[in-house]
Structure formats: C-alpha cells, structure tokens
Amino acid sequence: MDAPTGEDPVDALIPRLAAAYEDPAPLIFHLDDLGSAAARAVRDADPDRLVETQGMVLSAGDFADAYVLEWTLHHLDLVEGTTSRPGPSAASLARARGLLIRVITGSGDAPLIDVPDADLLRILTRRRDPSAEELAALPPRIAQGLPYPVG
Secondary structure, three states, X not given: OOOOOOOOOOOOHHHHHHHHOOOHHHHHHHHHXXXXXXXXXXXXXXXXXXXXXXXXXXXXXXXXXXXXXXXXXXXXXXXXOOOOOOOXXXXXXXXXXXXXXXXXXXXXXXXXXXOOHHHHHHHHOOXXXXXXXXXXXXXXXXXXXXXXXXX
16 A cells, blocks of 8 residues: 555545644644543543534543544554654553454454554554564454554
C-alpha cells in the first residue's frame, strides 16, 4: 500500500490539518484543550447513558472508547515519520489496541499478537502494510479481514 497522497479528500486529513497551522504549538494547544474538555465530560457522564452522534445511538462509555481509539490513531498520524514529537502514551496505545481488537473479534478475549501496539494499530487500520512476519503473527481470522478502517 502506498502512503496517502492527499489527493483523496479523506486521506491524510490530520497531517493536512497540522500543516495548515504552520507552527505546531497552536494545534497542540487546540488538541490539548479539546482532549481536556472530553476527559471532563467522560468523567462526569454516566457510562450507560445513551448519546446520539452522527446518526448513531450508543452508550456514553462506548462513545468514550471510540474517542480514545480515534484520537490515538490521529496522534499516530501526526507523529508519523518524525522522531521529534512524542507519540501516544503506552497506556493510550494499549487501550486503543484492546478496543480495536474487541471491535474486530466481538469479544473481550484478545488473541495474543506479537506485534507492538503502535505497529498493530497502523496495520489493522491500513495506515501501513504488514511485513511478512507481522502478517504471520496475526490470527487468520484477523488477517483475512484486513483492513479495518477506523479514524
């Protein structure tokens, strides 16, 4: 798979938005402010309360999980190809991995996949192709369903 070219209106959305800021400081401030507000809302919400977004109804807890997964993926997108910016925390990566595996498998029992969290998230969501070793590490059921478009 080739890297996003920017020709598709959806591909590389987050890197294009980041580039629009020219200086990353305002973007970092904006995302930190947004994330802080989301964290307060999630902390104060009843996880079983139903909420509607984008024509779907889900629990506030499931919405929060989807938010963590999506923004962890966007964070990975933002730091792709750079070593000067920190990536998502280990806790965020592990949580996002668990959430995506749960969505894919439909169960809470995550299969053992010997691929680092950030790499697995990129592979499962088609942000990059797996190496032969990584593909072999995926359970057949998961490998056969690639990609799982999210975020």
